[in-house]
Amino acid sequence: MALAARAAGVPAIAVCGQRKxxxxxxxGIGITQAYALTDLRPDLRACIEEAADILxxxxxxxxxxxx
Numbered sequence: 001m002a003l004a005a006r007a008a009g010v011p012a013i014a015v016c017g018q019r020k021x022x023x024x025x026x027x028g029i030g031i032t033q034a035y036a037l038t039d040l041r042p043d044l045r046a047c048i049e050e051a052a053d054i055l056x057x058x059x060x061x062x063x064x065x066x067x
Contacts, residue, residue: 002030013066015058017047035062 002012011032019036026034037054041047047054 004030006030006032011066013062015055015062018044033065 002014005012012030014026014031014034016034016036018038019034021029021034026032035058037047037051037058038044040054040057041050
């Protein structure tokens with residue numbers, strides 16, 4: 001899907017728990033930007049427990065940056 005989006009000139013944005021790929025690796029699979037929940041809350045256990053709040057914050061950030 002990400003490669004198809006790139007081919008159509010549409011940015012593909014990913015949201016993940018942890019980001020382990022480099023920006024170059026992400027670009028190679030067609031992902032323009034990846035937002036990891038651990039960017040906001042590095043502690044994995046806390047990240048899981050607070051996932052809803054972190055996702056809300058992340059989607060707000062994405063909207064501000066991309067819309």
